[in-house]
Amino acid sequence: xxxxxxxxxxxxxxxxxxxxxxxxxxxxxxxxxxxxxxxxxxxxxxxxxxxxxxxxxxxxxxxxxxxxxxxxxxxxxxxxxxxxxxxxxxxxxxxxxxxxxxxxxxxxxxxxxxxxxxxxxxxxxxxxxxxxxxxxxxxxxxxxxxxxxxxxxxxxxxxxxxxxxxxxxxxxxxxxxxxxxxxxxxxxxxxxxxxxxxxxxxxxxxxxxxxxxxxxxxxxxxxxxxxxxxxxxxxxxxxxxxxxxxxxxxxx
Amino acid sequence: xxxxxxxxxxxxxxxxxxxxxxxxxxxxxxxxxxxxxxxxxxxxxxxxxxxxxxxxxxxxxxxxxxxxxxxxxxxxxxxxxxxxxxxxxxxxxxxxxxxxxxxxxxxxxxxxxxxxxxxxxxxxxxxxxxxxxxxxxxxxxxxxxxxxxxxxxxxxxxxxxxxxxxxxxxxxxxxxxxxxxxxxxxxxxxxxxxxxxxxxxxxxxxxxxxxxxxxxxxxxxxxxxxxxxxxxxxxxxxxxxxxxxxxxxxxxx
Amino acid sequence: xxxxxxxxxxxxxxxxxxxxxxxxxxxxxxxxxxxxxxxxxxxxxxxxxxxxxxxxxxxxxxxxxxxxxxxxxxxxxxxxxxxxxxxxxxxxxxxxxxxxxxxxxxxxxxxxxxxxxxxxxxxxxxxxxxxxxxxxxxxxxxxxxxxxxxxxxxxxxxxxxxxxxxxxxxxxxxxxxxxxxxxxxxxxxxxxxxxxxxxxxxxxxxxxxxxxxxxxxxxxxxxxxxxxxxxxxxxxxxxxxxxxxxxxxxxxxxxxxxxxxxxxxxxxxxxxxxxxxxxxxxxxxxxxxxxxxxxxxxxxxxxxx
Numbered sequence: 001x002x003x004x005x006x007x008x009x010x011x012x013x014x015x016x017x018x019x020x021x022x023x024x025x026x027x028x029x030x031x032x033x034x035x036x037x038x039x040x041x042x043x044x045x046x047x048x049x050x051x052x053x054x055x056x057x058x059x060x061x062x063x064x065x066x067x068x069x070x071x072x073x074x075x076x077x078x079x080x081x082x083x084x085x086x087x088x089x090x091x092x093x094x095x096x097x098x099x100x101x102x103x104x105x106x107x108x109x110x111x112x113x114x115x116x117x118x119x120x121x122x123x124x125x126x127x128x129x130x131x132x133x134x135x136x137x138x139x140x141x142x143x144x145x146x147x148x149x150x151x152x153x154x155x156x157x158x159x160x161x162x163x164x165x166x167x168x169x170x171x172x173x174x175x176x177x178x179x180x181x182x183x184x185x186x187x188x189x190x191x192x193x194x195x196x197x198x199x200x201x202x203x204x205x206x207x208x209x210x211x212x213x214x215x216x217x218x219x220x221x222x223x224x225x226x227x228x229x230x231x232x233x234x235x236x237x238x239x240x241x242x243x244x245x246x247x248x249x250x251x252x
Numbered sequence: 253x254x255x256x257x258x259x260x261x262x263x264x265x266x267x268x269x270x271x272x273x274x275x276x277x278x279x280x281x282x283x284x285x286x287x288x289x290x291x292x293x294x295x296x297x298x299x300x301x302x303x304x305x306x307x308x309x310x311x312x313x314x315x316x317x318x319x320x321x322x323x324x325x326x327x328x329x330x331x332x333x334x335x336x337x338x339x340x341x342x343x344x345x346x347x348x349x350x351x352x353x354x355x356x357x358x359x360x361x362x363x364x365x366x367x368x369x370x371x372x373x374x375x376x377x378x379x380x381x382x383x384x385x386x387x388x389x390x391x392x393x394x395x396x397x398x399x400x401x402x403x404x405x406x407x408x409x410x411x412x413x414x415x416x417x418x419x420x421x422x423x424x425x426x427x428x429x430x431x432x433x434x435x436x437x438x439x440x441x442x443x444x445x446x447x448x449x450x451x452x453x454x455x456x457x458x459x460x461x462x463x464x465x466x467x468x469x470x471x472x473x474x475x476x477x478x479x480x481x482x483x484x485x486x487x488x489x490x491x492x493x494x495x496x497x498x499x500x501x502x503x504x505x
Numbered sequence: 506x507x508x509x510x511x512x513x514x515x516x517x518x519x520x521x522x523x524x525x526x527x528x529x530x531x532x533x534x535x536x537x538x539x540x541x542x543x544x545x546x547x548x549x550x551x552x553x554x555x556x557x558x559x560x561x562x563x564x565x566x567x568x569x570x571x572x573x574x575x576x577x578x579x580x581x582x583x584x585x586x587x588x589x590x591x592x593x594x595x596x597x598x599x600x601x602x603x604x605x606x607x608x609x610x611x612x613x614x615x616x617x618x619x620x621x622x623x624x625x626x627x628x629x630x631x632x633x634x635x636x637x638x639x640x641x642x643x644x645x646x647x648x649x650x651x652x653x654x655x656x657x658x659x660x661x662x663x664x665x666x667x668x669x670x671x672x673x674x675x676x677x678x679x680x681x682x683x684x685x686x687x688x689x690x691x692x693x694x695x696x697x698x699x700x701x702x703x704x705x706x707x708x709x710x711x712x713x714x715x716x717x718x719x720x721x722x723x724x725x726x727x728x729x730x731x732x733x734x735x736x737x738x739x740x741x742x743x744x745x746x747x748x749x750x751x752x753x754x755x756x757x758x759x760x761x762x763x764x765x766x767x768x769x770x771x772x773x774x775x776x777x778x779x780x781x782x783x784x785x786x787x788x789x790x791x792x793x794x795x796x797x798x799x800x801x802x803x804x805x806x807x808x809x810x
Contacts, residue, residue, distance in 0.1 A: 091370075443533065
């Protein structure tokens with residue numbers, strides 16, 4: 001379980017997050033939504049300790065990660081898989097080596113075992129044959145899927161998706177959404193999805209956290225989303241649904 | 253007013269952040285497993301792959317120094333063997349190390365900054381960190397260690413090829429016979445010279461790689477930022493090579 | 506087969522280490538493969554010897570100076586010599602070469618060939634050392650000032666003699682005794698100084714000879730110049746000597762009664778002889794007095810480069 005308490009962060013005197021509290025339950029898929037630049041990614045980086053809060057605390061399984069040492073923090077991070085926006089594949093290695101990298105680095109498995117497990121991860125993201133290809137030769141969607149395979153290679157307990165569908169066409173987006181949903185079910189992973197794509201949210205999320213003006217504006221289950229009478233939330237959802245509709249009609 | 257203060261504080265900020273980065277790198281020295289393989293790769297890239305360009309530069313430095321020394325020493329009083337006595341120490345104490353340093357500021361420094369800068373802006377460094385890997389240990393330690401270890405090798409290569417270049421130039425232009433050149437070099441040989449050069453090579457290797465790693469690691473602002481870091485890495489490496497060259501001469505000579 | 510990176514790096518590092526080791530040995534005049542032995546010596550004056558200078562036996566480079574340290578009694582010098590060079594007991598070390606054109610070296614003069622061999626680490630005593638040019642430069646002003654004093658004294662004596670001789674109205678007896686006193690004084694001075702001047706001069710010549718063999722070309726030209734000057738100076742001093750001796754003889758003759766006062770006054774030849782002697786002396790003196798430092802200046806030429 002992850003718990004964020006009264007998190008406040010400012011850059012150059014400009015507040016990005018103010019008094020944000022949030023709880024992420026075991027096994028659920030939580031979507032953190034908000035406009036671009038609303039601080040969603042900053043919140044995500046706090047959850048894996050890439051940033052330190054100005055004030056407030058972040059607990060992962062009861063450990064306050066904002067006050068532990070760097071080596072302890074690294075141990076905590078191994079519980080996480082992170083899918084970065086652009087995939088963040090290491091372009092000095094082939095796709096296969098990217099997926100095998102965490103296994104090489106953090107396990108003492110034999111070369112054969114690693115190869116088998118890497119292949120299994122690539123199968124899970126439906127890309128069994130891209131192993132030898134360099135990341136730069138892959139399309140955006142494939143890159144994200146390889147990155148996803150890398151993120152799950154160590155069978156993390158938590159997986160964080162940073163804008164998983166941004167920059168992808170609707171068809172690829174829904175493939176990714178299917179993958180996220182499938183992995184959450186198959187691997188019993190707690191998922192945190194940072195996004196502004198409402199289509200994606202509606203497809204995969206159990207709960208939604210809406211950040212607005214650097215504050216946690218609204219948190220609730222996906223079912224409460226439509227029944228909520230919060231105007232700001234409504235405006236955000238409406239704008240997105242309009243966009244989704246337009247995109248869908250454009251695609252068809 | 254605020255801008256002025258910011259500019260005054262900036263060098264201290266940079267030095268502080270640089271020192272912290274080095275401290276973090278030292279802190280991860282014990283974790284050999286994460287950088288061993290990378291270090292071998294970097295030693296090949298920084299060291300072995302630089303040999304041709306360093307050899308070229310050293311050969312020409314040696315040849316030019318020989319011809320120019322001969323040109324400047326036109327006097328019947330000064331025996332031609334003095335050319336050897338001037339050229340060999342110039343090469344071993346100064347040129348071999350500094351020319352190698354300058355060339356590698358461009359070749360190695362820019363490359364490191366571009367690599368790490370790109371990794372930073374494409375979140376690859378964040379990805380390493382998020383996996384629970386010590387990115388400084390994984391990326392910076394092998395590069396700096398490879399620089400410190402391979403620069404002396406390049407320095408020795410530069411000395412050898414520089415002297416060979418001088419001898420070739422002496423032979424081709426006939427300003428001094430090879431025998432006299434070597435006689436002069438031997439008569440005025442200073443035991444400390446090559447060790448001084450070696451110390452310089454260590455220091456320059458450290459400076460180029462650590463400065464470039466720092467510039468790359470803290471890149472901000474996309475492709476443009478990578479470009480900025482790359483240029484700054486090459487320029488700052490050269491500047492600090494000159495500063496260190498002078499400081500070492502004062503402290504050690 | 507692809508060579509692993511580790512192997513490539515290993516080869517590069519080993520090669521660099523070997524080149525560095527052999528290169529430094531090569532430029533230190535140490536044998537590249539055989540080992541070197543270290544010996545020690547001590548000089549009162551190291552004459553600018555530094556680590557790295559050549560060690561030579563019979564003009565052949567056999568090693569290099571590895572360390573020069575200041576000790577209370579002078580300078581302690583450590584030097585290494587190829588292990589196959591035999592240094593026999595009774596060998597001496599000296600600083601050779603010319604420090605001012607910085608081709609100074611450590612010369613080993615070997616002892617008798619059948620003497621037992623020195624063990625590595627032994628102390629080789631220093632030979633008496635001579636700093637050729639330093640010596641000349643130091644002595645030259647001394648020689649000149651001595652010559653100068655001598656000439657002044659001579660001149661004074663001669664002046665008195667001349668005045669008295671050419672003044673017919675003076676008391677001749679008194680004049681003669683005064684001349685005698687002056688001549689005696691001159692003689693004493695000459696006797697005293699003569700030996701040392703000649704010694705110094707021959708010294709200088711020997712040194713100049715030594716320089717000639719050491720240096721070449723343009724240096725030799727300058728040394729030739731110095732030599733000419735020294736010879737001229739010697740000639741002048743020699744002729745001064747003959748002239749004063751002649752004067753002395755003349756005065757002795759007068760004194761011993763071989764001539765009379767009348768003869769001195771009436772006989773032209775004697776008077777002329779005396780007069781000529783005095784004039785000759787005077788010319789030499791004038792030559793010196795005109796620019797007494799010219800000799801020194803020529804000597805200094807050697808020093809300036």
